[in-house]
Amino acid sequence: MVDVGSGGVAHYEGASIQKVISVDNVLEFLKHAKDKTVLNVAADIRALPLKNETADRIIIQFVIHHLTKHHLTENLVNVCKAVAESSRILRPGGEVYIVDSMVPFLLEQLERSCYGPSYRLLGMLNKPMVFFFSVQNFCRILHRYGPAPDKIVDIDWGRMTDAGAALFPRLKIPLKYTPVRYRLISAVKR
Numbered sequence: 001m002v003d004v005g006s007g008g009v010a011h012y013e014g015a016s017i018q019k020v021i022s023v024d025n026v027l028e029f030l031k032h033a034k035d036k037t038v039l040n041v042a043a044d045i046r047a048l049p050l051k052n053e054t055a056d057r058i059i060i061q062f063v064i065h066h067l068t069k070h071h072l073t074e075n076l077v078n079v080c081k082a083v084a085e086s087s088r089i090l091r092p093g094g095e096v097y098i099v100d101s102m103v104p105f106l107l108e109q110l111e112r113s114c115y116g117p118s119y120r121l122l123g124m125l126n127k128p129m130v131f132f133f134s135v136q137n138f139c140r141i142l143h144r145y146g147p148a149p150d151k152i153v154d155i156d157w158g159r160m161t162d163a164g165a166a167l168f169p170r171l172k173i174p175l176k177y178t179p180v181r182y183r184l185i186s187a188v189k190r
Contacts, residue, residue, distance in 0.1 A: 001017050001019070001020050001021070001055065001056065001057040001058070001059065002020075002021045002023060002048075002050065002055045002057070002058045002059070002089065003020065003021070003022050003023065003058075003059045003061075004023045004024075004045050004048070004058060004059065004060045004063060004086070005023070005024060005045065005060060005061055005062065005063035006022040006023065006024050006029075006059075006061075007024055007026070007029045008022060008024060008029035008030045008031070008032055008033035008040065009022075009029075009033070019039065020035075020037070020038045020039070021038070021039045021041055021050070021055075022038045022039065022040045022041065023041045023042075023043050023045070023048065024040075024042065024043075025042065025043065025044050025045070026042075027042045030042055045060070045063055045067070045081075045082040045085060045086075046067075046078060046081040046082050046085055047081075047085065048085045048086075048088075048089055050089045051089070052088055052089065053088075053089065053090065053091045053092070053094075054089050054091070055089045055090050055091065055094060056090075056091055056094045056095075057094060057095050057096070057097070058086050058089070058090055058094070058095075058096040058097070059096075059097050059099070060082075060086065060096065060097070060098045060099070060100075061099040061100075062099065062100055062101070063082070063100070064079060064082065064098065064100045064133065064138070065100055065101055065130045065131055065132050065133075066128070066130060067079050067082060067131075068119070068128075068129040068130065068131050070119060071115070071116070072112055072115040072116070072131075075115070075131050079133075079141060080141055080144075080145050083141050083142060083145040083146040084145040084146060086146055086147075087145065087146035087147055087189060090147060090189045091189065092189055092190065093188065093189065093190075094147075094188070094189050095147070095150070095186055095187065095188050095189075096146070096147055096186070096187050096189075097184060097185070097186050098138075098184070098185045098186075098187070099155070099182070099183070099184050100132075100133075100138075100182075100183065100185075101132050101180045101181070101182055101183075102132055102133055102134060102135050102138065102180070102181050102182075102183045103132040103133070103134055103179055103180055103181070104134060104179055105134040105136055105137070107132075107134070107179050108132065108133055108134040108137060111131060111132065115131070132180060135152055135183060135185070138185065139152075139185070142185070142187050146187060146189075147187035147188050147189040147190070148187055148188055148189075148190060149185055149186075149187045150186045150187055150188045151184075151185070151186045152183060152184070152185050152186075153183065153184040153185075153186075154181060154182070154183060155182040155183065155184055156182070
């Protein structure tokens with residue numbers, strides 16, 4: 001199993017899990033990893049240093065919305081590369097689980113139209129740029145570059161406010177009251 005964007009925290013148990021590879025592009029996270037049975041690899045999701053068809057399962061948690069660049073087209077290229085790389089290292093019949101924040105289709109279209117100004121504004125505020133896909137458009141990318149979407153599961157935010165507060169510290173609204181939804185998309189390589 002490969003956990004991409006693990007933050008150095010990758011501990012999985014189960015009879016079917018023989019080896020766990022934890023991948024993150026932040027070396028500092030991996031330096032503090034505690035589980036010595038996990039192979040920690042500093043790498044970029046767009047160019048994984050693993051052989052073709054080596055993983056039975058891949059987990060990608062809260063990575064996709066961070067693959068931003070100065071221009072929307074670069075952002076989309078990054079996401080397509082990430083999906084293609086995941087598909088490349090996945091064995092036939094293997095599954096990838098993508099957990100990320102997603103928005104309604106119309107909100108994604110608004111994000112696309114305001115991408116440049118948003119990127120510059122957040123940069124001036126020393127805040128990271130994020131881009132949230134709609135389920136429909138992200139599944140189109142999966143169909144084109146990666147394994148076929150199998151299941152989509154909504155996950156309840158509960159009372160969590162942390163993610164919104166990271167961008168806007170005074171925002172204390174529970175995320176369940178925003179249009180951003182937490183989703184798990186599983187996809188299978190045929």
